[in-house]
Amino acid sequence: MVDVTSRRTGSRATMKDVAALAKVSLKTVSRVINEVPTVDPELVERVRKAAAQLRYQPNFGASALRRSDGRSSTIGVLLEDLSNPFSATIFRAVEEMAVSRGVSVLGGSFDEDPRREHQLTMAMSRHRVDGVIIAPASRDHQYLHEEQMAGVPFVFVDRPPHLLDADLVMSDSRAGASQAVEHLIGYGHRRIAYVGDLTTIFTAEERYNGYVDALHRAGLEVDESLVARDLRNIAAAETRAGEILDLANPPTAFFCGQNLSTIGAVRAIRARGLQHRVGLVGFDDFPLADLLDPGVTVVAQDPVTIGREAAALLFARIDGDESPSTRKIVETTFLTRGSGEIRNVVS
Amino acid sequence: MVDVTSRRTGSRATMKDVAALAKVSLKTVSRVINEVPTVDPELVERVRKAAAQLRYQPNFGASALRRSDGRSSTIGVLLEDLSNPFSATIFRAVEEMAVSRGVSVLGGSFDEDPRREHQLTMAMSRHRVDGVIIAPASRDHQYLHEEQMAGVPFVFVDRPPHLLDADLVMSDSRAGASQAVEHLIGYGHRRIAYVGDLTTIFTAEERYNGYVDALHRAGLEVDESLVARDLRNIAAAETRAGEILDLANPPTAFFCGQNLSTIGAVRAIRARGLQHRVGLVGFDDFPLADLLDPGVTVVAQDPVTIGREAAALLFARIDGDESPSTRKIVETTFLTRGSGEIRNVVS
DNA sequence: CTGAAAGCGCTTACAG
DNA sequence: CTGAAAGCGCTTACAG
Numbered sequence A, B: 001m002v003d004v005t006s007r008r009t010g011s012r013a014t015m016k017d018v019a020a021l022a023k024v025s026l027k028t029v030s031r032v033i034n035e036v037p038t039v040d041p042e043l044v045e046r047v048r049k050a051a052a053q054l055r056y057q058p059n060f061g062a063s064a065l066r067r068s069d070g071r072s073s074t075i076g077v078l079l080e081d082l083s084n085p086f087s088a089t090i091f092r093a094v095e096e097m098a099v100s101r102g103v104s105v106l107g108g109s110f111d112e113d114p115r116r117e118h119q120l121t122m123a124m125s126r127h128r129v130d131g132v133i134i135a136p137a138s139r140d141h142q143y144l145h146e147e148q149m150a151g152v153p154f155v156f157v158d159r160p161p162h163l164l165d166a167d168l169v170m171s172d173s174r175a176g177a178s179q180a181v182e183h184l185i186g187y188g189h190r191r192i193a194y195v196g197d198l199t200t201i202f203t204a205e206e207r208y209n210g211y212v213d214a215l216h217r218a219g220l221e222v223d224e225s226l227v228a229r230d231l232r233n234i235a236a237a238e239t240r241a242g243e244i245l246d247l248a249n250p251p252t253a254f255f256c257g258q259n260l261s262t263i264g265a266v267r268a269i270r271a272r273g274l275q276h277r278v279g280l281v282g283f284d285d286f287p288l289a290d291l292l293d294p295g296v297t298v299v300a301q302d303p304v305t306i307g308r309e310a311a312a313l314l315f316a317r318i319d320g321d322e323s324p325s326t327r328k329i330v331e332t333t334f335l336t337r338g339s340g341e342i343r344n345v346v347s
Numbered sequence C, D: 001c002t003g004a005a006a007g008c009g010c011t012t013a014c015a016g
Helices: A015-022 A026-033 A041-053 A060-066 A085-100 A114-126 A142-149 A173-186 A202-217 A234-245 A259-271 A303-318 B015-022 B026-033 B041-053 B060-066 B085-100 B114-126 B142-149 B173-186 B202-217 B234-245 B259-271 B303-318
Strands: A074-079 A104-109 A131-134 A154-157 A167-171 A192-195 A253-256 A279-283 A297-300 A327-330 A333-335 B074-079 B104-109 B131-134 B154-157 B167-171 B192-195 B253-256 B279-283 B297-300 B327-330 B333-335
Touching: A015 A026, A015 A041, A026 A041, A060 B060, A074 A085, A074 A114, A085 A104, A085 A303, A085 B104, A085 B114, A104 A114, A104 B085, A114 A131, A114 A142, A114 B085, A131 A303, A142 A154, A154 A303, A167 A173, A167 A303, A173 A192, A173 A202, A173 A253, A173 A279, A173 A297, A173 A333, A192 A202, A192 A234, A192 A259, A234 A259, A253 A259, A259 A279, A303 A327, B015 B026, B015 B041, B026 B041, B074 B085, B074 B114, B085 B104, B085 B303, B104 B114, B114 B131, B114 B142, B131 B303, B142 B154, B154 B303, B167 B173, B167 B303, B173 B192, B173 B202, B173 B253, B173 B279, B173 B297, B173 B333, B192 B202, B192 B234, B192 B259, B234 B259, B253 B259, B259 B279, B303 B327
Parallel strands: A074 A104, A074 A131, A131 A154, A154 A167, A167 A327, A192 A253, A253 A279, A279 A297, B074 B104, B074 B131, B131 B154, B154 B167, B167 B327, B192 B253, B253 B279, B279 B297
Antiparallel strands: A104 B104, A297 A333, B297 B333
């Protein structure tokens, strides 16, 4: 049985304790723990036994403090919102690569708040992380230059660095958005609404630009009454999409710049029973999009690849890669499921 | 403009540097950084200025190494799968409380692999985290007793500790499952299938038990041909649910023990066009469940409250609360949306 | 209110 | 192949 009365003693075995038990020097214990090959096998055995007996766990912090490379075996992954499937999938992809290297991951969410970005990156600095993967909320990243100078690599995901030289992995938002809108135009739509995220977000801006590009290329004007931006969440998107649907001259289709915007628009459309009459294409896929009626046509991003590529870049930098910074574009995939293939029969 | 050529110098200001610039002792800098009130305001000002000028960031690792409480300002949050909305929501709830205390969060996913649980908890130990919130994959947690003895509190979420005395926050799976099955029985169903997660998972077991309880209370027997367990993902659940639907004597309703199982069953039912004829209630809510046709009736858990309560407990323990361990049950909510209110017209 | 010395647990740099 | 000394950046325990 377990002794459940004694909650804590506060003691932890150190290398010194292991050395004493194994009757070797502290330095020999250090060699064994760090798997330095030039140690007498018999001593290795003694140290291993003593370490196991004392349940010795090395102290990463103490180790990092003294070692020349200062490695903490920790990285930071700071994204928009870890409970959004896009961020969560990137996080998991990074986590897999980190675990395989024995590296732990500090996670954080910005919720589009630049102050929180500063707060969390500062925390990463204080923890002396070996590197950071970041989807920034702010639009000025000069302040991270200090960290880079101190040897901490940054890999940006989903949004590019501004006034900072750093690696980047993201989707081609503008092209993907254009493709989506052209698809709707191809189905006869001329009045296409736009519902999107905060305009401070680079990708939201790009997706709006892609929407405008496609309209212009088709000789169509942007009708401001059909444009709803700066929508932070599903509820806001639903409300604004509803208002647009209730216009005297409503749109025949929607392009939505982000997964929460899409879900909000879907709700507004369904609330009015228009889901089989109003076209819809969303940017970024989401779970169950194919199970709705109609299925939701989307420009799917590939967050697994984004996360993997970002992690691969980060660990290469941590391992000493000093080559010029990279800008990696991950392909989007157009998934037709029904909502984007509703032909306009009005005009 | 930013100098983007120099990638790193490797240098970081230390307290010593700040002390030299401010012309005070190292100890005075330490006092200012730690906001000890008894420092001459003029010296505080000088130190603050010097620290800002040198972009000084305290080294948490070095601080933790020397301080008597050994605090690293880090906690671990180890869950089943951070990309599942249930885990992700718990993580975010914990993150909020941690950020407000200036604590960073190490995140990890077990994917129901006990070896990974050992690996990640060992990593937490090496990072000397101040506490851990854990939804364990293993069924024997004696090995964590060492950590507890060293003063690291553990709060279990979703699954209870076994052979270990620790706090717990979870839903009442058995009661919630019973309620769901009784609901289906109330709509005239007698042949109710069960589709659920790995039997090694405590909650999966409990939800199955709740299913059996409800059947027995209604005088019904468990028909093994209608029971599908140990399903790890949506695809497996879909396949098995489909096989059950294709039986010569199929069920008239499903109870599903977890969100991925539910989604798999929904897919199988829809693939056969039976969504308005076969009843369905799932355990654990998921995004868009209300937008499906019919909406999916669920026993909703409250991961926000689970996360908050777990974090509150953990931080209380970190702050020295030595009271006996707590077992906190968070209420589930029954959400009727249509799929569970399909009346059995067959028998 | 301020500071010089010692030491947290480990790795480095060196000597044997 | 092994070990004694010094030091990473900070806080403690103490003296003034």
